Amino acid sequence: MKALATIIKPGLSTTLQDLGRPGKRHLGVALSGGADTLSLALANAALGNPANAVTLECTLSGPVLRFEHDAAFALAGADMNARINDAPAPSFQRIEARSGDILGLGKANAGARAYIAFAGGLVGDEFLDSRSTFLPAALGGLNGRVLRAGDALRHAGLATRPPRDIARSLQPVISQAFVLRATPGPEAPLFADAAERFFAAGWRVARRIDRMGAQLDGQRLEAAHQTSMASSPVFPGTVQCARDGAPFLLMADAQTVGGYSRIAQVIGADLYLTGQLRPGATLWFRKTTPADARDIARKKTLLFGDLAPSGLFY
Amino acid sequence: MSGAFSSEISTYGEHGWIARLTGARDIVAAALFVNTVADAVRGQTGIIDAVAGVDSLVIRFNPELLTPSIARAMLEQALAATPSNVCPARKQITIPVCYGGAHGPDLGAVSKKAGLTPEQVIKTHAEQPYRVLAVGFAPGFAYLGPLSPSLHVARRATPRPRVDAGSVGVAGAMTGVYPLASPGGWQIIGRTPTLLFNPSADDPFTFAPGDEVRFRAIGEAAFHALVENAL
Numbered sequence: 074m075k076a077l078a079t080i081i082k083p084g085l086s087t088t089l090q091d092l093g094r095p096g097k098r099h100l101g102v103a104l105s106g107g108a109d110t111l112s113l114a115l116a117n118a119a120l121g122n123p124a125n126a127v128t129l130e131c132t133l134s135g136p137v138l139r140f141e142h143d144a145a146f147a148l149a150g151a152d153m154n155a156r157i158n159d160a161p162a163p164s165f166q167r168i169e170a171r172s173g174d175i176l177g178l179g180k181a182n183a184g185a186r187a188y189i190a191f192a193g194g195l196v197g198d199e200f201l202d203s204r205s206t207f208l209p210a211a212l213g214g215l216n217g218r219v220l221r222a223g224d225a226l227r228h229a230g231l232a233t234r235p236p237r238d239i240a241r242s243l244q245p246v247i248s249q250a251f252v253l254r255a256t257p258g259p260e261a262p263l264f265a266d267a268a269e270r271f272f273a274a275g276w277r278v279a280r281r282i283d284r285m286g287a288q289l290d291g292q293r294l295e296a297a298h299q300t301s302m303a304s305s306p307v308f309p310g311t312v313q314c315a316r317d318g319a320p321f322l323l324m325a326d327a328q329t330v331g332g333y334s335r336i337a338q339v340i341g342a343d344l345y346l347t348g349q350l351r352p353g354a355t356l357w358f359r360k361t362t363p364a365d366a367r368d369i370a371r372k373k374t375l376l377f378g379d380l381a382p383s384g385l386f387y
Numbered sequence: 388m389s390g391a392f393s394s395e396i397s398t399y400g401e402h403g404w405i406a407r408l409t410g411a412r413d414i415v416a417a418a419l420f421v422n423t424v425a426d427a428v429r430g431q432t433g434i435i436d437a438v439a440g441v442d443s444l445v446i447r448f449n450p451e452l453l454t455p456s457i458a459r460a461m462l463e464q465a466l467a468a469t470p471s472n473v474c475p476a477r478k479q480i481t482i483p484v485c486y487g488g489a490h491g492p493d494l495g496a497v498s499k500k501a502g503l504t505p506e507q508v509i510k511t512h513a514e515q516p517y518r519v520l521a522v523g524f525a526p527g528f529a530y531l532g533p534l535s536p537s538l539h540v541a542r543r544a545t546p547r548p549r550v551d552a553g554s555v556g557v558a559g560a561m562t563g564v565y566p567l568a569s570p571g572g573w574q575i576i577g578r579t580p581t582l583l584f585n586p587s588a589d590d591p592f593t594f595a596p597g598d599e600v601r602f603r604a605i606g607e608a609a610f611h612a613l614v615e616n617a618l
Contacts, residue, residue: 098438099425100592101523200586210526210567212586259397259405303414304521304530305407305440308447310400330440330523338400366401367450384435387402387450 076141076225077191083221084136084178088206089197089214090188092125092382097201098329104309105205105213108284108325108348109186111245112150114381116190119147120167121234124382126194127204129226131187133351135178136220140170144228145192149239151184151247151349165239167192184247184349194229207326208284237380245345251356253343256363258312258335259305260296267294271312271320271336272360280352284326287350293318296334307331310339310347312358322347340366341387342373392420392471396459403436403447404459406466414533414560416473417442418520422596427465433458439596441521441530441561476518476599482564482579484513484555484602485610490578493543497557497574500540509604511535512555512576517562519598527566527584529594534562546572553579555602566593577602580613 080087090113093106107113107130117126129136135153148155148164155162155178162168162176164187170176178187197204197214206214215224261268271294279288295318307313311323313333320336324347339347340361350356361369370386377385392408399405406424411417421439425446429437433452438445448458486509487494498505517531524530534557542558547570550556554565556573565571566583583593594600605613 096435098436098523099429101526101528103526200591209569210584210586212526256398256400259399259407303441303443304523305443306399306405306438306445306523308400308403308436308445328524329438330521338403340401361401363398363401363455367455370401370450383451384449 077144077195077228078138078140078226080136080138080220080222080224080226082137083219084131085134086132087136087220088130088208089127089195090130090205091127091203093205093325094201094203098306101329102201103207103326103329105207105326106203107188109150109345110385111345111381112186113188114385115165115239116147116149116188118237118380119149119165119239120145120190120192121236122190122192122194123231126190126231127197127229128195129189131178131189133185134180135187137175137177138226140172140174140176142172143170145169146176147190148187150187151181153178153181153187165244167236183249185351186348191228192233194231196227196229209326239380243377243380247349249354251346251350251354252359253346253356254340254361254366254369255312255337255358256340256361256366258337260334261336263296263334264294264336267296268336270294272358276320276356278350278352278354278356282350282352284324286321286323286327289320289322294320294336302332302334304330304332307335310344311335312337312339324348340369342366342370345385392417394466396462399445402450403445404462405443405445406462407443411442414441414520415518416471419473419518419597420469420471422521424465424469427469428461431461434461439521474597476597478595478598480593480598480600482581482600482602483605483609483613484577484579485605485607486577490610491555491576493574494576497538497540497576501537503537508538508576511538512562513602513604517600519594519596519600520561522592522594522596525567525569527592527594528563529600530561530563531600532561534560540574542572543574546570550575551578553581553583555579580610
């Protein structure tokens with residue numbers, strides 16, 4: 074089968090992602106999927122794709138690819154100065170490409186991840202009902218790895234519905250400063266005063282960040298009484314504190330259990346923002362009650378309606 | 388009457404509950420209990436995740452289908468209805484291991500800390516059966532226990548950036564095998580040529596909670612023969 078497009082330059086870390094593998098954590102299988110699920114879903118919505126269609130996830134610097142036949146695509150997420158041939162390619166809208174056209178993405182000015190969706194979706198290796206790439210186990214996507222020059226993107230040929238307008242008010246604004254709302258984690262009481270400092274302080278994303286999680290610099294948070302904790306479930310959005318007191322924010326590829334104290338849990342409605350964190354970004358965790366967080370999830374679900382798949386905000 | 392284990396339930400995020408066993412002394416009984424409770428809750432209406440650790444479990448629910456209090460009641464009901472006795476294993480698995488040398492770079496350090504010879508460490512590690520207490524960390528990773536108290540050592544102060552697939556490690560009261568090459572902080576005492584996670588197989592996972600696992604010491608030649616075989 075002829076390729077839909079060919080990768081000319083792969084970008085820093087470009088992978089195939091859909092909405093991941095929810096409900097498989099009891100098997101030790103990470104969620105995976107787009108690190109910024111909302112941008113992924115909006116790129117698909119702009120084309121009328123099923124929400125779970127496979128897209129390209131681009132990290133910090135995007136790929137250059139050549140279309141091998143006529144196709145429509147849409148961009149969302151971090152602005153990487155995308156150009157189709159030499160013309161700017163705006164985000165959140167369907168763009169028609171002709172065979173031979175070159176789509177090139179540069180570096181993200183702010184945020185970390187851009188998504189390129191193609192009308193009808195891309196083909197990827199399936200594992201447990203998802204085609205998302207999970208690099209640590211070389212699963213899904215294209216042979217479980219990041220894309221390389223010369224790779225062929227193949228068209229899944231999914232049925233599409235009419236393209237959707239993404240109102241400007243629904244387009245996520247990505248800056249270098251983030252406020253993530255979070256509820257106190259199961260071990261927060263062990264941290265006593267340090268838990269209050271966690272919510273009061275500004276944090277800086279360290280260089281150690283990937284799809285599994287981000288190390289946070291700022292201060293050390295020692296638990297008031299150290300306990301040796303048996304391995305217990307963790308989720309994307311869980312903030313763990315290692316024994317040296319440095320918080321670590323878990324993301325889409327997070328492991329399923331961990332042995333460190335969980336000081337906070339980012340609310341489901343803000344989780345997609347973690348996919349836009351990059352080294353040097355600043356963030357605050359705003360303390361939120363579970364009841365308020367449920368209310369936010371309900372409102373955000375209504376706001377996006379069928380542009381975002383059910384469950385994206387919880 | 389809530390089985391033989393008492394537990395504390397608290398929130399885990401806005402759409403989740405965590406149950407932590409309190410005062411459980413038998414690590415095997417506790418681990419099998421929380422895994423059985425998670426199995427019982429998983430699949431019920433509105434339950435997105437039911438994941439067990441070693442002495443705790445977390446459920447996450449769909450707020451369009453369940454209220455927090457109904458989800459909590461489902462958890463409480465499963466905790467109360469699950470027996471606390473240790474059931475016999477449904478599956479026995481034997482894992483061949485080549486101990487020491489390049490395959491087990493921490494065997495010397497573990498021996499020293501344990502005050503045993505490397506041979507005694509190998510014999511102690513391989514002679515007793517273990518149960519799978521939990522799966523997780525990575526696909527195919529199993530937490531096995533109980534480990535003989537004479538082999539209890541702390542994790543490495545600094546995790547290794549890369550541990551080979553098949554590496555057999557010990558940490559605290561547990562032992563386990565790394566299914567994939569990954570960073571890791573456990574003390575590595577050997578390596579198995581057995582493939583523990585195969586995404587293209589009908590059943591990709593070697594271990595399930597409750598399985599019985601034994602290690603069998605093999606030499607370098609057998610290790611390489613088995614690696615050839617696995618390819």
